[in-house]
Amino acid sequence: MAAVEHDADVIVVGAGPGGSTTAYHLARHGVRVLLLEKTEFPREKVCGDGLTPRAVKQLVKLGVDTSTEAGWLRNRGLRVIGGGIRLELDWPDLASFPNYGLVRTRLDFDDLLAKRAVEAGATLRTGVTVTGPVLDETGRSVGVTAEVGPDKTPATFHAPLVVAADGVSGRLPLALGLTKRDDRPMGVAVRRYYRSAVKHQDDYLESWLELRSREHPDKLLPGYGWIFGMGDGRVNVGLGALNSSPSFGKTNYRRLLTDWLGNTPEDWGLADEANADGPILGAALPMGFNRVPHYTRGVLLVGDSGGMVNPFNGEGIAYAMESGELAAEVAVQALARPAGAERERALAAYPTELKVRYGGYYRLGNVFVKLIGNPQVMRLATRHGMPHPTLMRFVLKLMANLTDPRGGDAMDRVINALAKAAPAV
Incomplete structure (x- = not known):
């Protein structure tokens, strides 16, 4: 050439x-x-x-x-909702x-x-x-x-x-x-903006571990949800699902989003189509x-x-x-x-x-995805983990990958040791 x-x-x-x-x-x-x-x-x-x-x-x-x-x-951190419990977890204080x-x-x-x-x-x-x-x-x-x-x-x-x-x-x-x-995990997410006078200003990112519809409140919907206040009168609302879930690829996620939002408090304004700001958009998450x-x-x-x-x-x-x-x-x-x-x-x-x-x-993380893809495992983890704030603070550090690599507290040392001991993908 x-x-x-x-x-x-x-x-x-x-x-x-x-x-x-x-x-x-x-x-x-x-x-x-x-x-x-x-x-x-x-x-x-x-x-x-x-x-x-x-x-x-x-x-x-x-x-x-x-x-x-x-x-x-x-x-300030993450608000986790699941198992009938609402838990606010601050981001950890770290040197890193x-x-x-x-x-x-x-x-x-x-x-x-x-x-x-x-x-x-x-x-x-x-x-x-x-x-x-x-x-x-x-x-x-x-x-x-x-x-x-x-x-x-x-x-x-x-x-x-x-x-x-x-x-x-x-x-x-x-x-x-x-x-x-x-052989590696893949997720899918959909999201939409809504106008909400109640939720748009929030000190916490909000994560929903259990999704339920208004028509069938006893039945868990597949996936997890989020509501993030934007501070400008709107919220970003969405849900994600993993390919380890039995329902992956078989679900209309846009319909699922509106189904879940129909069960949120009326004063949030998320169940009202008139408050929607733009279409529901989706994307893949390569993990x-x-x-x-x-x-x-x-x-x-x-x-x-x-x-x-x-x-x-x-x-x-x-x-x-x-x-x-x-x-x-x-x-x-x-x-x-x-x-x-x-x-x-x-x-x-x-x-x-x-x-x-x-x-x-x-x-x-790949092991974690396979485990929570099983609805029973996810239900048990939510039911038995959410009542224990110390355990959930550990989970927050693990899931957000927020530790000090040197020094740190006992949680940091455990998470770092686990990551080091696991064979690299």
Whole structure:
């Protein structure tokens, strides 16, 4: 193949939280970054809009102002409802993470992160749909092919490294032959905004472990639910289900959402269709490293593209941002080496470090998903766990992956030991 002029040192495909974080950290290190996004900002995404302290830490690293004056709604922790019990659990006080979470719509959240990447020096191009890799004679990626603008004008962009942060669809990884693994968990979520004068201001993210309908209050509906106040007169309401559930793929989740909301208190306004703000939207949640390898032939996978959603709680933004930061660190070191064996040795550190950080924890999460997919197990766990606040604080730390890696309390040490002892996925 003839030598070509590189359009960038690294091409990042997708300007979601993972892609923009990758581009930001690369640009901060002086790397020429081309960030390609298929849509225009601001743009809607299906998400619960709730951010745990793990995600907040990443925002702070990007220099984002997370104050209420900057439009963020802070929360103190998680309110868990199930087994006839309502329990408020504060985020833990840790050295490693802040003790507050945030809520903000994805409509401007992603836009804000993309702007931070541009401010750091990245070049953002929107309206560019990446269709596949450009491969050299050895089969290594040296760029991407794309369709630009409403006319879908064909284009080619070249760079020695490519980061795939194109979400659950993973068009670029699929073009490289990287398909989803069926032995890893997959979830589905639907959500909708509602106007609610009662629930829109809330100090806690609210999680419902049991869903019941108004018509059949004695029958448990499949899945779990959430209600997150947005602070602007609206709430984000949604539910999720896992592929370990017998009803997965056989349920109309949009109907299920309205069925559950019909059983919520009337003054919340969630059972009234007149209070709905927009349609019910759905999305898949790729969990537990369900697409690997995370590095191959010049392409690194970040966030949902690499199936990095936490199996315990469905959180994806924090892991997209964390993997983006790691991908940037590895890419910077790799680009400082000559192309060939030395550079590949540096790039191999990316999947290795991902396994060290998350492999054992995700293994535990995969087991957890299989267990709670059984309605009887879930019912027993809710009935016997919810009455014990200390146990539930442990569960919160485990499910949100919030521990201090060194030191910490007894709960931290137990969780860290479990994750270390579990074989990496």
